[in-house]
Amino acid sequence: MKEKIIKFIKNQTILVIAFFAAVITMFIIPPNSNYLEYINIKVLVQLFCLMASIGGIRSLGVFEWIADFLLQKAGNLRKLGFIFLLVCFFSSMLVTNDVALLTFIPLTLIVYEKIQDEKSRILTIVLETAGANLGSMMTPFGNPQNLYLYDNYQLTTGDFLHTMLPSGTASLVMLTLLCFLLPADACMTGNSEKSGNFKKIKKSPLIVYLLLFGLCLLTVFRVVPMWICLLATIVFVPFRQLAKVDYGLLGTFLCFFIFVGNIAQIESVSRFFSEILSGREIIIAVLLSQVISNVPASVMLSGFTDHGTALLLGVNLGGLGTIIASLASLISFQFYKNTEKAESGKYLLVFSLVNFGMLAVLLALIFF
Numbered sequence: 001m002k003e004k005i006i007k008f009i010k011n012q013t014i015l016v017i018a019f020f021a022a023v024i025t026m027f028i029i030p031p032n033s034n035y036l037e038y039i040n041i042k043v044l045v046q047l048f049c050l051m052a053s054i055g056g057i058r059s060l061g062v063f064e065w066i067a068d069f070l071l072q073k074a075g076n077l078r079k080l081g082f083i084f085l086l087v088c089f090f091s092s093m094l095v096t097n098d099v100a101l102l103t104f105i106p107l108t109l110i111v112y113e114k115i116q117d118e119k120s121r122i123l124t125i126v127l128e129t130a131g132a133n134l135g136s137m138m139t140p141f142g143n144p145q146n147l148y149l150y151d152n153y154q155l156t157t158g159d160f161l162h163t164m165l166p167s168g169t170a171s172l173v174m175l176t177l178l179c180f181l182l183p184a185d186a187c188m189t190g191n192s193e194k195s196g197n198f199k200k201i202k203k204s205p206l207i208v209y210l211l212l213f214g215l216c217l218l219t220v221f222r223v224v225p226m227w228i229c230l231l232a233t234i235v236f237v238p239f240r241q242l243a244k245v246d247y248g249l250l251g252t253f254l255c256f257f258i259f260v261g262n263i264a265q266i267e268s269v270s271r272f273f274s275e276i277l278s279g280r281e282i283i284i285a286v287l288l289s290q291v292i293s294n295v296p297a298s299v300m301l302s303g304f305t306d307h308g309t310a311l312l313l314g315v316n317l318g319g320l321g322t323i324i325a326s327l328a329s330l331i332s333f334q335f336y337k338n339t340e341k342a343e344s345g346k347y348l349l350v351f352s353l354v355n356f357g358m359l360a361v362l363l364a365l366i367f368f
Contacts, residue, residue: 011248018255022255025259039261044253045226049233050213052242053233057209063103078184082179087100089131092136096136098331101128105128108121129328130171130354133319133326140155141220145316148299150220153306155312159309170362212233215229260300261303264304273301277305283363285298290324293324320355320358323351
């Protein structure tokens with residue numbers, strides 16, 4: 001029992017922190033009818049439906065099939081790294097940074113089983129991770145914090161693109177340049193013995209999941225009511241797939257909604273955060289993300305500022321930096337450190353150099 005609890009805490013650290021933070025504030029502001037106003041039901045429903053539909057698409061092997069096809073076009077390590085980077089960057093815009101990394105990092109590790117170049121393997125995975133985190137910031141549904149802030153501040157698509165497009169474009173340019181650090185040595189990719197062995201994609205469930213995903217996007221863009229999307233998801237997604245939804249993330253949002261709502265009711269605390277945030281949304285969001293990650297940072301800070309676009313930019317750039325700044329980064333690290341010849345220390349060093357370096361450049365472009 002003790003081992004299970006320890007494992008749960010390790011796997012759901014942010015959820016545990018959010019839970020205790022919410023409970024502590026409940027002693028200050030006892031539960032009442034106002035709690036219902038704290039919780040953004042629409043965001044929770046949208047997240048649930050998106051994760052269910054994307055999980056279904058992923059379970060059919062679609063992303064593996066796409067990656068396998070693209071890998072056959074690679075001829076050297078540099079081109080291989082660039083392909084992986086582009087796949088993670090652009091796929092994360094639609095399927096979220098978490099799903100992109102969960103899908104393509106294992107494929108990267110499979111390919112590198114045939115390539116004895118640890119430096120290139122580490123740099124490729126680090127660039128994929130940064131690519132997924134930065135690519136996902138380009139759409140309202142690319143990551144959880146975007147989905148939340150887009151709805152919370154009732155942003156328009158124009159507002160969103162005007163805020164995120166410059167940094168996203170600059171990010172892609174920097175990531176492309178970093179790919180030149182990879183050697184141009186020949187590599188084995190699409191012709192390896194493990195290539196092409198992915199299961200055949202079933203068309204009928206794929207069509208259903210794609211239609212559901214389209215319905216989710218229409219809900220995000222406020223074209224279709226959320227209850228229609230929720231009903232369709234429950235009816236058409238099998239229970240076994242619904243069970244795989246990341247309920248820990250939903251629970252984290254729920255706890256932070258309560259925590260932020262209660263904190264906002266404490267006048268002195270609310271005044272402090274409002275004053276310290278005024279005009280400093282970007283830098284405060286970046287700094288806080290380094291400690292508690294950008295998803296909870298977005299929920300926490302949103303209760304104390306009306307400058308939604310500045311906060312949106314801050315928490316997305318805040319995904320760069322420490323290994324916990326974006327929880328998606330932990331996915332890549334977890335996969336890597338579980339491999340036989342993993343050099344975790346070297347990985348963290350390369351990760352930090354790339355992430356903090358890119359963060360410094362992007363902040364400089366914004367402020368100077």
